[in-house]
Amino acid sequence: MKLKVCGMRDNNNIIDVSELNPDYMGFIFYNKSKRFVTGDIPIISNKIEKIAVFVNETIEKVKDILCKYDINTVQLHGNEDVKFCADLKKNNFKIIKAFSIDENFDFECLKEFDKSCDYYLFDTKGSYPGGNGYKFNWQILKNYKLIKPYFLSGGIGIGDTNDIIEFRKTKAGKFCFAIDVNSMYEIEPGIKNVKKIKNLINNLK
Numbered sequence: 001m002k003l004k005v006c007g008m009r010d011n012n013n014i015i016d017v018s019e020l021n022p023d024y025m026g027f028i029f030y031n032k033s034k035r036f037v038t039g040d041i042p043i044i045s046n047k048i049e050k051i052a053v054f055v056n057e058t059i060e061k062v063k064d065i066l067c068k069y070d071i072n073t074v075q076l077h078g079n080e081d082v083k084f085c086a087d088l089k090k091n092n093f094k095i096i097k098a099f100s101i102d103e104n105f106d107f108e109c110l111k112e113f114d115k116s117c118d119y120y121l122f123d124t125k126g127s128y129p130g131g132n133g134y135k136f137n138w139q140i141l142k143n144y145k146l147i148k149p150y151f152l153s154g155g156i157g158i159g160d161t162n163d164i165i166e167f168r169k170t171k172a173g174k175f176c177f178a179i180d181v182n183s184m185y186e187i188e189p190g191i192k193n194v195k196k197i198k199n200l201i202n203n204l205k
Contacts, residue, residue, distance in 0.1 A: 001168065001204055002178035004051065004151060005197060007035035009190030011042045016194045018044040020201055023178065026075065029065050030055040034189035035182075041069055051075050051096065059087055066093060075121060085116035094118045096151065101136045107143050114148060121180060124154035135160070141172040149177030157184035158196055161203040179204075 006026030008014045018025065025048055028035045032055075041050070052071045054062055056078035066074060073094040076085065085095050097113050098121040099105070110120060124136040135155040144150070156164070156179055167173040183189075185196045 001164070001176075003201065003204065004178055004180040005182075005185070005192060006051075006053065006153075006180055007033075007182040007186070007190055008192070009035050009037055011040070013191050013194075014044065015042055017192050017197055018048055020194070020198050021045065022048060022197070022201070024049045024051050024073075026051045026053050026180070026182075027069070027071070028053045029057070030077070049073055053077055054080075056080065059084060062088065063091065077121075077123075082112050082116050085113060089116050089118075096121050098123055098153075100124065101140055101154075103137070103140060105140065105143075107145065110144075110146060110148075114146065117148070119149055119151060119177065121151040121153055123180075138167055139172060141176075142170075144172065144175070147175060149175050151178045151180045152176050153180035153182075155184060156181050158200055158203070161200065164204070 002023040004024035004026055005017055005022045008017065008025050008027055025044065027037045027041060027050060029037055029052055050071045051073045052066055052069065053075040054077065062074060073096065074088060075096040075098060077098040085097060089095050095117045096119045097117045101122045101124065122141065164179060168176050181200065185192050187193050
């Protein structure tokens with residue numbers, strides 16, 4: 001089970017969390033987010049894959065930021081279409097396409113993205129593109145019929161680790177590649193509680 005810690009912003013906190021060696025760290029380049037990255041990102045271990053998160057940004061701006069911050073993986077959390085994803089992919093970027101999930105989500109829409117994305121990310125449908133702070137019903141994912149691995153996101157807290165382990169044993173959780181945590185592990189927006197992250201990592205082992 002891979003772990004992504006998203007919404008990193010403060011340099012000291014980034015370094016502290018990086019010492020726990022999560023698999024991924026997410027950096028949000030969406031100016032309406034309270035976790036919007038405005039400065040430099042410190043050097044972290046190359047064993048940790050950096051992910052840049054965008055919401056309905058222009059492709060030119062996405063490419064500029066990926067180049068500036070030396071990031072090769074992009075998470076698209078808006079209404080980006082297949083052509084947008086394919087254009088980035090042909091430039092050798094890894095693509096994570098996020099989808100907001102509720103009981104009415106039609107998983108058939110994912111098929112057209114299959115060739116242009118490396119992973120999907122399933123998050124709670126709410127007022128914001130991400131970081132709403134509460135879970136959706138994971139059993140909805142029983143309707144996911146593709147084999148592409150996905151990130152599970154949306155209000156995952158320290159008390160959910162046993163449920164995650166059990167969920168991955170189910171048919172719905174078969175292709176759950178990683179979990180994505182953010183707001184439930186924060187002291188304040190953009191500042192993660194290092195002790196809680198460490199406990200999560202230990203509990204998932």
